[in-house]
Amino acid sequence: MRYWLLKSEPDVFSFDDLKNRPKKTEPWNGVRNYQARNYMRDDMKVGDLGLFYHSSCPQPGVAGILKITKAAYPDPTQFDKKSEYFDAGAKPDSPRWMMVDVSFAADLPSFVSLESLRDDPMLSDLVILKRGNRLSITPITDTEFKRICTLGGLKKLPA
Numbered sequence: 001m002r003y004w005l006l007k008s009e010p011d012v013f014s015f016d017d018l019k020n021r022p023k024k025t026e027p028w029n030g031v032r033n034y035q036a037r038n039y040m041r042d043d044m045k046v047g048d049l050g051l052f053y054h055s056s057c058p059q060p061g062v063a064g065i066l067k068i069t070k071a072a073y074p075d076p077t078q079f080d081k082k083s084e085y086f087d088a089g090a091k092p093d094s095p096r097w098m099m100v101d102v103s104f105a106a107d108l109p110s111f112v113s114l115e116s117l118r119d120d121p122m123l124s125d126l127v128i129l130k131r132g133n134r135l136s137i138t139p140i141t142d143t144e145f146k147r148i149c150t151l152g153g154l155k156k157l158p159a
Contacts, residue, residue, distance in 0.1 A: 002043060003145035004050035005128060006066065006102070009111045015063035018093045024104035029075045030085045031097065036137040041072045041098045043139070049105060049139065049158065051148055061113040064146055065158055070101030108152030123146045
C-alpha cells in the first residue's frame with residue numbers, strides 16, 4: 001500500500017463535499033499537471049490511502065482521510081469544450097489526462113494545520129513543505145501518514 005496527499009481548494013471541493021456525495025465517492029478530476037497525472041496513472045492503486053488537504057484557503061491543512069477506490073482512467077473533462085478543464089490537444093483515442101475515484105475513509109478528530117505540519121520535526125521531509133512545490137498530488141511515506149493521523153487525533157488507521 002502507498003500513501004498520498006491530495007490537495008483541493010475547499011471552496012471548489014472539500015472533504016465535507018466528499019463525505020456528502022452518494023456512496024461518499026467522487027472522481028478526482030481536473031488534474032492538469034503531468035507529474036500528478038503520472039502518480040495517478042502509474043503509482044496509485046485501489047486501496048491506497050490518502051490525506052485530503054485543503055489548500056489555497058485561510059486555514060490550509062489536512063481535513064481527513066480518503067481511499068483510492070478506482071484505478072486511473074481517462075478524465076472526461078478533457079474532451080468537454082464547456083469544461084474549464086477542456087484540453088484541445090487531448091483525443092479520445094489518446095487521452096492526455098487521467099483521474100482516479102476516491103472515497104471517504106475516516107474523519108480526523110482534529111484538523112491538522114499547515115503550521116502544525118511545518119512545526120513537526122518528523123515531517124521535515126514532507127514534499128508539500130518543500131519550497132516551490134505546487135503539485136496537487138504527492139506521495140507520502142508510511143511514517144508521515146501515520147504521524148499526521150496521530151496529530152489529527154486518530155487512534156486507529158482505516159483499513
